[in-house]
Amino acid sequence: MNNLSGKVAVLTGGGGGIGRATAELLAKQGMKVVLLGGNNSDKLQLTQTLVGQYSECLAIPGNLTDMAFLKQGVEAAVARFKGIDVLINNAGVAQNQQFEDISVEDFDRIMAINFRVPFFLTQQALPYLKRSDSATIINVASVVSHAGYPMQSVYTASKHALLGWSKSLGAEYYQDNIRVHAISPGGVYTDMVKISRPDLKADGMIMPEEIANIVLFFLANRGNAVVDEIMVHRVNKQPFLV
Numbered sequence: 123m124n125n126l127s128g129k130v131a132v133l134t135g136g137g138g139g140i141g142r143a144t145a146e147l148l149a150k151q152g153m154k155v156v157l158l159g160g161n162n163s164d165k166l167q168l169t170q171t172l173v174g175q176y177s178e179c180l181a182i183p184g185n186l187t188d189m190a191f192l193k194q195g196v197e198a199a200v201a202r203f204k205g206i207d208v209l210i211n212n213a214g215v216a217q218n219q220q221f222e223d224i225s226v227e228d229f230d231r232i233m234a235i236n237f238r239v240p241f242f243l244t245q246q247a248l249p250y251l252k253r254s255d256s257a258t259i260i261n262v263a264s265v266v267s268h269a270g271y272p273m274q275s276v277y278t279a280s281k282h283a284l285l286g287w288s289k290s291l292g293a294e295y296y297q298d299n300i301r302v303h304a305i306s307p308g309g310v311y312t313d314m315v316k317i318s319r320p321d322l323k324a325d326g327m328i329m330p331e332e333i334a335n336i337v338l339f340f341l342a343n344r345g346n347a348v349v350d351e352i353m354v355h356r357v358n359k360q361p362f363l364v
């Protein structure tokens with residue numbers, strides 16, 4: 123197991139769900155955590171308090187779709203912690219809507235947060251990751267990265283884009299000792315799923331902590347075996363069903 127103590131993780135979407143559980147778990151390993159972005163500063167503040175029980179934590183609220191914010195966020199992270207070892211692209215938005223009703227504004231918003239943000243945030247963080255001896259990028263994709271779902275055409279397309287880019291990035295930067303992983307969860311019991319899929323019940327859903335454990339597995343087991351993507355299905359569902 124790699125010693126993660128003192129390593130610096132920048133994580134988006136830390137205000138709840140998978141992001142909060144991951145931030146807490148990494149802090150318990152002694153990692154310094156930057157919670158980058160979030161429109162709801164109360165939720166981000168709560169995560170900062172939880173994480174701060176275990177390790178140093180910097181919270182930077184703001185809208186990730188603002189390109190200037192991405193640059194400023196990375197600069198603020200490096201100013202505080204002197205580098206970046208791990209980038210976790212986790213923030214995302216889902217939408218359940220019939221294809222013919224999706225507006226250009228919805229399309230742009232969802233593609234931006236789910237794909238453009240990870241893409242350009244990684245560009246900003248890359249010079250610092252290149253200097254790390256344990257550089258790792260983890261993209262939180264989805265089972266919809268691998269399958270087509272009715273009523274989720276933009277979300278599905280954005281997560282396909284995220285997974286495709288993850289594969290390309292991993293191949294391109296392997297020689298720079300940067301590992302790229304994608305995790306593709308099915309239904310995880312978070313605010314997102316409660317809002318976008320109110321038909322799904324908590325019983326049998328994946329818990330955010332289970333995804334956090336997989337993130338930790340990637341970081342703690344940095345050997346010669348490279349795992350590029352992991353699909354995580356609910357226990358009571360067939361593969362490819364949310």
Ligand SMILES: NC(=O)c1ccc[n+]([C@@H]2O[C@H](COP(=O)([O-])OP(=O)(O)OC[C@H]3O[C@@H](n4cnc5c(N)ncnc54)[C@H](OP(=O)(O)O)[C@@H]3O)[C@@H](O)[C@H]2O)c1
Pocket residue numbers: 134135136137138139140141159160161162163165184185186187212213214215216235262263264265306307308309310311312313314315
């Ligand atoms: N839950 C599932 O079933 C499931 C399944 C597969 C994949 N995923 C993926 O898991 C990731 C985390 O989602 P979650 O389930 O943990 O839901 P969540 O609790 O709703 O987390 C989403 C996070 O993204 C942040 N966010 C959204 N738009 C943003 C923006 N423009 N600027 C800054 N932050 C923004 C939200 O912050 P604010 O609320 O402060 O805006 C929130 O903290 C997402 O990428 C999602 O697609 C989830």
